[in-house]
Amino acid sequence: MAFLSSSIKKVFLFALVMCCGHFAMAQLKATTIESASDLGNNCFQITPDIDGQVGGVWFDYPIDFSNDFTIAYQNYFGNDNDGADGMALVFKLTPDIVIGGSGGGLGYEGIPSSLIIEFDTHNNPSREDPSFDHIALMSNGSSYHTLATNLSGPVNPLVDGGVNIEDDLLHDVKVEWIATTKTLNVYFDCQLRLSKTQDFKSSIFNNDNAVYFGFVGATGAKHNRQEVCLNRVSFIEDFIASDETICLGESILKDVSIHNGITYSWEPSASVSDPNSANPMLSPTVDTRYTVSITDLCGETFKEFINVTIAGNSIVPRFNPIPNVCEGESLVLPSTSLEGITGAWSPEPDNTKTTEYTFYPDPGQCAAPTTVIVNVLIPTFNIPAGICEGEQLSPLPTTSIEGIVGSWLPELNNKTPTVYTFTPDVGQCAHSVSRRIDIYSTEALSLKTVILPDSFSESRTIEMHVTGGSGFYEYQLDEGVWQSEAVFENVSRCNQHDVGVRDVYSCAAEVREVVDLIFYPKFFTPNGDGYHEFWNIKCLETHPEAVVFIYNRHGALLKQIKPSQNGWDGTYRGTSLPDGSYWFVAHYKDENNENKELRGYFALKR
Template sequence: FQWRGPNLFQTTQSNFTINSLSPKNEGYYYVKATTATGCTNTDSVYVSVSPIPLANAGTSQTICAGNSVVLRGSGGEKYKWEPSANLSSDTIPQPTATPTDSTLYYLTVSNGSCSRMDSVMMNVLHLPKANAGKSFTIFEGDQVQLNGSAAGDDIQYFWTPNYNISNPNILDPFVYPTFDTTYVLHVISQQGCGESDSKTFIRVYNKISVPNAFSPNGDGINDFWEIKDLYTYPTADVSVFDRNGQMIFHSIGYGKPWDGTINEKPVPIGTYYYIINLKNGTPLRSGSVLVIR
């Protein structure tokens, strides 16, 4: 066998491989075959060399969740993007993508004969989300721990107002307001993806102080069972019982403090028992009070 072809190619092999093809190798290859008795014949084959596409999927980008981005593919005649979900088209060089999560896109570029692949990463930042947690009811002078939570990528968070709070820059600070206060948890994206707010309400009730004794003897000193700040609870239910469980005093609200009588007659000296229901969702208050004369 005698082969000859483009770029001064020659060989005597019947079968052969041309490595690292380039445009110089394109053209007709002719072979002349000769038998042992001297008989000959010729034939030819045409080798077409197509250039490899310069596939380019573009550069990585970062977007906020819910936004769109244009993919910048180039380098060929035909295009195929994968995955195709959330793309305006998967067969054009520059489709619009609206990914819900960070996605690595693969681009296959073809020129009809050859193809090449490239990839590009689209990073999706999840939006900030704030949850201030449940509301609380406390008495003045008490404290409660907030239980906020935050979500999102590259975020910072803080509470407002910066009032009677142990640390406004953590999710679970202790607060001890002396009056009704709404605390707001702010969660902010550091990448310009917005802000989320959430509120929790702290209801602060006046703390009542229940005396454990009084002396209704008409001397003008401690003649009444004075319960400080109970007047601020107009629906409070106050009941007093003797040691046998008989109710000897009952009041809705406490506009008129107990004077140590039952049916306008003085009760005997001794220990009596009370139950106070503030009717605001807080636990019942109970205890004993000593009547002395």
């Protein structure tokens, strides 16, 4: 006999995934040091938003600079443009887990035989740092730009001339090594910002075929939270997608999503649940090699390959019928099926209630989980949970649904909530049970609707708050299906909607109400490309009296617009404002000529 406790079940599921599932970074072990921590999903916090921190994450897979490779990731440098100090991608000759100097040393200072791509977010004059955040290619653990160890740069990461990358945004970074020309390229937000041609294998790594990489960072007297999320490591074949083995007739969920992935395309598509999904179900009937093409935010497309091998037929285990169990009687479930398949059951046996149990076959048998229901004989009845005030209470049934005969105490009472106890006649496989029957109020229903504006969505959420009646309600939107949930999500913008609520027990009359929804766009891009050049509340275009006030994050008024005219072009006194969040207050009148106010915020992205 075997039963699957929660801990054993986790072990079983782990074994199943190891046999047939996908673990990200299966061949790339990550080890953090000092203030760094693993955030999961290939993401790491290098430093918390605290001064005097230094941290790093190192990976155990060796790189040979005789071959091409690409490392693509996203960096988060914090949200304080006066913060510090920055991060670096480091290649070094030894596999040991080390950390370098803090502060302006960015966690790499002092690491020998190293090649460093630094992203410095603080001006340290002693190191001849430029006044803007910068990228530089450094070597041999030195962070000083005046020395020969400064191989290239420093350069501005931003092509638009901006000086700050601590902007609360994720930035795409791609490091590309071209072995034939011995060229290292560094891309920042999809733009080539630094390129250096040099034989690093001989000049730095002593012609060694095994070079190790990791990310480090530091803070000093000033600080920022700094994070990195890996998207692609080209020399790890199963970094994104691993090969699988499944049983015939089984399907497997494959997740190949990356943090900056935009589109996904699977071939062959016939056995893929959604060929354009990042995590479809694969259901091949023969051994199949899948190709998934992934396009990232920079418009770059690369391919990953997954081999799915069919191991054999998937057997559904069978068991002899399990007889009904008296409440409290011993309950034993077989650990081996009629076909000889071994496994474990979940949940553990419970002789106090009828339960559905799932049999999980041991790994390697190409057998599927199956379920059985074990009936525990407990009297059950179709008895109302409650009645409305003044309603007649029908006599309670003296025979249960299972055919158990008995009687109820106390006498019926239709004025006060009462607990009634059923006592089975002697000689039956059953125990006494109790049921409570409530008396529900007939107070008229009172409805209040709450609209939840989501400035990053073209839809709205309607919440309905009700009092009165029995306390059990059903809700309806626009004469649709009645539902038990009091929330309606993704409700269309710029429309009137009819909502209703009714008492499940009909103790009070149905109530209805009409609500208005106003939509405003989540962002606009006044960059001259002809798309989304102006921000406006289009739902108010037909309201000539409507006026909208736009503010910056400090509360300074920037612009006053009328939705019936032109929107805002993202300027203040003729000067283009920077990317970021802006706030607004709109005043308008509804169809009943009542004054209304709408508040929210939106993003400007050039």
